[in-house]
Amino acid sequence: MAIDHLDGRIIVLLADEPRVGVLEMSRRLGVARGTVQARLDRLQSNGVIRGFGPQVEPAALGYPVTAFATLQIRQGQGPDVRAHLTTVPEVLELLTTTGSGDMLCRLVARSNADLQRVIDRVVGFDGIVRASTAIVMENPVPLRIIPLVEQAARDSEGT
Amino acid sequence: MAIDHLDGRIIVLLADEPRVGVLEMSRRLGVARGTVQARLDRLQSNGVIRGFGPQVEPAALGYPVTAFATLQIRQGQGPDVRAHLTTVPEVLELLTTTGSGDMLCRLVARSNADLQRVIDRVVGFDGIVRASTAIVMENPVPLRIIPLVEQAARDSEGT
DNA sequence: TATCGGCTGGGCAGTCTGTACAGCGATATG
DNA sequence: CATATCGCTGTACAGACTGCCCAGCCGATA
Numbered sequence: 001m002a003i004d005h006l007d008g009r010i011i012v013l014l015a016d017e018p019r020v021g022v023l024e025m026s027r028r029l030g031v032a033r034g035t036v037q038a039r040l041d042r043l044q045s046n047g048v049i050r051g052f053g054p055q056v057e058p059a060a061l062g063y064p065v066t067a068f069a070t071l072q073i074r075q076g077q078g079p080d081v082r083a084h085l086t087t088v089p090e091v092l093e094l095l096t097t098t099g100s101g102d103m104l105c106r107l108v109a110r111s112n113a114d115l116q117r118v119i120d121r122v123v124g125f126d127g128i129v130r131a132s133t134a135i136v137m138e139n140p141v142p143l144r145i146i147p148l149v150e151q152a153a154r155d156s157e158g159t
Numbered sequence: 160m161a162i163d164h165l166d167g168r169i170i171v172l173l174a175d176e177p178r179v180g181v182l183e184m185s186r187r188l189g190v191a192r193g194t195v196q197a198r199l200d201r202l203q204s205n206g207v208i209r210g211f212g213p214q215v216e217p218a219a220l221g222y223p224v225t226a227f228a229t230l231q232i233r234q235g236q237g238p239d240v241r242a243h244l245t246t247v248p249e250v251l252e253l254l255t256t257t258g259s260g261d262m263l264c265r266l267v268a269r270s271n272a273d274l275q276r277v278i279d280r281v282v283g284f285d286g287i288v289r290a291s292t293a294i295v296m297e298n299p300v301p302l303r304i305i306p307l308v309e310q311a312a313r314d315s316e317g318t
Numbered sequence: 319t320a321t322c323g324g325c326t327g328g329g330c331a332g333t334c335t336g337t338a339c340a341g342c343g344a345t346a347t348g
Numbered sequence: 349c350a351t352a353t354c355g356c357t358g359t360a361c362a363g364a365c366t367g368c369c370c371a372g373c374c375g376a377t378a
Contacts (some may be wrong), residue, residue, distance in 0.1 A: 011213055018211040021365060037367085050214040052177040054170055056304045060160065060207040061311045068263060069254065084297040089310040094300035097227065097293035104227060104293070108307065112316065132265070134256035140241040141253035143302075145215040146329045148267065151248040152220045180334060191357045196336085319378100326373075334365075340358095347352075 003048060006031065008153025010039055011049070015146055018052065052080040063090070065115050066136040073080060073101035077127030084125045090118045101129075162207060165190065169198055170208070177211065190214025200286055222249070222267040224274050225295040228281060232260035243284045244317030249277045260288075 003011075014110040015021065022040065026033040026099055043049045058066070073081050078101065085091045085105065105122065109115035115135070123131045162170075168188055168250070172179065181199065185192040202208045217225070238259065244250045244264065247297050252265040264281065268274035280291045 001217065018213070023365060029288055034327085035325055035365095038324080046219055047216055048219040050216050052211050052213055054177070055175045055209040056308060057209050058304070058307060059208055060205055061307060062161065062314075063307065063311075066223045066254075068254075077203060086300055089306035091300060092304065092307065093302045094298070095225075095227075095295045096297040096299065097295055099293060102293070104295075106286060106302075134258060134261070136254045136256050136263075138255040139253070140249060140255065141245055143252045143265075145217070145251065146249035148217060148220060148222065148251065149215060152222075155221075182334060192335095193337095193358085194356055197355080320361095321378080322376085323373090324376105326371100328371095329357080329369085331368095332366085335363085337362095338360085342357080345352100348350085 001046060002156040003043070003149070003153055004156050005153050006035075006038055007043060007048075008149050010036060010043070011149050012146055014052075033041060058108045060091070062110055065109040065112060066139075067107045067109070067115055067119075067133050068136065069105040069107055069119065069131050069133045071103040071105055071123070071128050072130040074127045074129050075101060077101075078103075081125060081127050084127075085122065088118070088121055091122065099119075107133075160205060160207075161315040162202070162308070162312055164312050164316050166183060166192075166202060166207075167308050169195060169202070170308050171305055216292075217251070217267045221269055224268040224271060225298075226266045226268070226274055226278075226292050227295065228264040228266055228278065229289050230262040230264055230282070230287050232262060232288040233286045233288050234260060236260075240286050240289045244281065244287075247277070247280055252280065256259075266292075282301055 010025065010099070013025055013028060020028070022036050023033055026036045029036065040049075043111065044051075058064075061112075071081070081103065082094065085094050085103075090108050091105060092108060095104045096102070097104050107115070107118055107122065109118045112135070119131070119133060122128075165188065168265050169184065172184055172187060176242070179187070181195050182192050184193045188195065199208075203210075217223075237255070240262065241253065244262075249267050250264055251267060254263045255261070255262050266274070266281065267278055268277045271294070274292075277288070278292060281287075
């Protein structure tokens with residue numbers, strides 16, 4: 001569950017150049033191939049590395065607009081709302097947060113005009129009391145994990 | 160920029176089983192290997208597929224708590240605040256949204272108590288006027304892209 | 319001291335990748 | 349209508365990598 005320095009270097013290396021194989025990694029990191037292989041297996045069965053799926057850019061698919069919608073849910077309607085939102089492709093993520101029946105919802109759309117259609121579809125469901133939307137303008141820090149990995153590696157190292 | 164049905168199937172297949180090679184993909188999809196290879200190259204140079212980096216699970220790293228902080232920024236302090244937040248490993252993502260100098264900030268922490276430390280570090284910076292935080296309780300729809308890919312593939316198909 | 323887990327270095331067979339080439343059908347162009 | 353272009357197919361070859369195995373070494377622990 002805790003990762004050491006070598007684990008950290010493996011993850012960082014993979015993040016930088018996902019196409020490198022185990023052999024090349026072992027060369028770069030200065031350890032035996034079997035070691036890298038074992039570490040990778042462990043990281044994956046630990047769940048630290050969930051997988052290596054392709055990272056798709058919605059903008060390149062024709063969905064350059066991102067928005068966050070805060071939804072207020074009627075008591076007890078949570079499960080239904082979730083099921084509803086799951087069916088909307090433009091809903092990329094859905095989280096329940098502290099607060100009275102609140103959900104946070106990450107949306108994409110083809111344009112600002114199209115966003116209206118998406119929102120209508122999202123909120124066009126009984127059980128959603130109120131929705132407020134914030135359009136994302138810029139993304140100064142795209143979803144990242146490396147700094148946290150390095151932090152975690154440092155932490156365990158000191159132990 | 161628009162993807163067709165075959166592109167969609169390639170992406171879905173890759174998402175399901177990232178370890179399959181080009182040859183195996185061509186077998187499953189019933190097309191020539193060169194075709195899959197060419198499509199993949201195109202998808203990557205198009206920017207539709209950004210990469211295949213490892214998907215790291217913060218919870219498995221010891222950061223099971225996720226929260227969103229909405230920050231109100233003093234006029235003109237945006238760049239400084241961004242630079243500041245970039246240095247905080249627990250800040251996984253930062254977006255600017257509509258509204259008067261607002262930023263949305265995705266955080267993780269080792270515990271609810273630790274979240275306090277993270278938030279203190281985040282807001283302990285001149286230029287942040289106000290911050291309100293919502294702790295994520297559940298994640299009914301984890302960040303996903305496949306439904307959107309399938310939608311995009313369908314759209315272009317009809318053309 | 320004996321045991322265990324992790325790392326090293328080596329080897330082997332099987333498979334995949336990168337690259338290239340010729341043929342072919344559909345579409346666009348003069 | 350004739351032609352150029354583009355994408356897909358099927359094949360080929362050399363090089364490299366993966367999965368797997370094993371013996372040995374070393375530090376930590378019981």
